[in-house]
Amino acid sequence: MLATTIGVGDTMRKLGLLLIAATMISATPAAAQTIDVRAGRLIDPASGQVLADRRIRIVAGRIAAVEPWRDGAPALDWSGYTVLPGLIDMHTHIADGADDEGSDPAAPFKSTEATTILKAVKAARTMLRAGFTTVRDAGVYRGLTDIDLRDAIEAGTIEGPRMLVAGGYITTPGGGGDVSGLARDMPIPDTFRVGVVRNPGEARDRARYLLDQGADFIKLIATGAVLAIGSEPGSLELSPEEMKAACDEATLRGKYCIAHAHGAEGIKAAIRAGARTIEHASYLDAEGIALAKAKGVWLDMDIYNGDWIEEFGTKQGWPAEYLRKNRETTDVQRRGFSAAVKAGARLTYGTDAAVYPYRFAGRQFAYMVRFGMTPLQAIRSATSEAAKALRLEGQVGTLAPGAYGDLVAVAGDPLADIKLLEKVAAVVKAGQVVR
Template identity: 55%
Template structure:
């Protein structure tokens, strides 16, 4: 008997395949000449280096010489080259944020997958060759999108997906304020839990359906009706049940947590990362440092929400909570940088338009990081959080040939990353 995810795949793959795609430039062996090459491992910038690529993988990085026999030379000598970028907080398989809080319900699973395919292409063209997609209201559509990309049906970044939110009833992971929650479709409530035992069962279910990691909702949310960011939601016991169940299956857990109490509950429960951390206090910062917990702080999109949300008349509750969390989150980010806490790049794309993921780099520099640190947060450190340092996140032998090329030098002007000239994924030029 097919799993729910497999049944959904059969319905959605054909729809996703209709997405407009671009034909990548194919080559079995490539020799990429970089004007400058950002070495995120050595914390330096190299000149006159070339990258040898065999199939999907990087085989050698060395000073340039003659093009090896049988290889095609890719002339990026006018560009700065760096690893494919990684955004750890995206919502590709979702209808997007708007003034209409009912939009996710009005958007069918098939339509959600098609929207996700469009968003995936925009994200890849923006230089983000890997994303961690941290949840969708239409459960399992992110799994279908990931598999469609992997099968070559649609272009997009490699995706690490959650399947659905693990949340309490009427919590920050529910679609509240539209219809009574118990009247929502089943696929919108796959991760709703009330007890630790229920949390463990739902965690195992999502992993069995194909989730790569688990996303928990430890506090209320800014963009959810009837919840407050500072208020804890899932209990420490519920969070620990999720973590222990996932750990037994070699799966990581992250926690959406704005408020300090919820952050501490999640860290004590053993989550690998905290999303948002908007209202983090000094004790929680110290706990993150001591436990090696990553913070993924979306410090760009507060300005977008205030500007566009006000103009488009998003719910007043959203705008109020956004104003209450934006500046304090940025202050917490600055403290975390100074303390040397593990920080990885995540933007909450989908709140703002997909493809603009790189706009957060300038904010990270403004609030305390060097340009190199900001780049490392979206490359080597993001790969570390995913447990994929041997595969992605750096330009080094054995890694996937995921590269981006930009005019100018992002070490001198980080904003050049907002305009990507070329993108390579798996040894294929896709933009």
């Protein structure tokens, strides 16, 4: 039954992508061309150096050289701007196709597959134009649609950031990654439950299935969620054995797993099971920080979200359960973030974009500085440090020769005013001008 349902879903996805190709302007693939960018100032996140008046030469979509500007006419004159590598968001939900003005958390269940795909196309374009040239899309409710979106962007069919995707969620029945809040007699399509598991054997099988379909990593829902009915953030949902089985399968395939984990015990259980990054980490404690440091695990904490949910969710009448859980986790998460920064833990830039509008993806930078980071640390979290966590060091998050020609420009100095990254002036992805 599962195979039959997924087959129909595959057909719908192909039809949706054909519709997209026929009705939307395609992104231009990187050609074998040379482009020279004149950067007034250049920030190298890894070294912390700020260099003046630099030529960035991009050949066939890759950076060929960064050197002092001497002469000639630049293809892009950014001499009035500060230039950084393209930004990386480690936790987005683009493929679920949230609305522009903030997410209705139940939107994926209220939309057809074609509608979701079309919304996702717009979301991807918005995210890219906000300066995020690479993203990790941290799971979808409608299984596998993120894989097709990633592939369409890579093929140049549509415009969007470079994507790494999960294909779905490994979750318990009724857990934070399952469909919840529906009537007991309402049937749930199998495409929404591609990762629902009941024991370690099923966790391994579902991880294997998602990787076979083209997932880049495995997403575990280790604990309950804020935006899910009947799921408490502090409660462990997947067992340690289920998480380890999924992570072992990912490792066997040369991949890794990440874990949605709010609760303190869930965070530690996920780290011990082999998770590479911990998402949210709301109830992070000192033992969890020490364990993350000892295991080389990154913490990916969405510390802006709480304010948006409180303001927008209250205004829009989101379920009282969502708002209650958000209030319980917001301040404690920020205290944990500050403690992690002070302790020297590895931290990356992950926003949960979709909960709030994609065009606001840069708002978290100011929160990271407010709660303990220097501006350079915040920039590194979305460039060089994120690249390490993605296993793409030297490919993204850097302006070193050989990396993708991904650039953003801002009018001013983000090391003095980090809020400048909330509204980038220009974007280049793989040598192609986006805006």
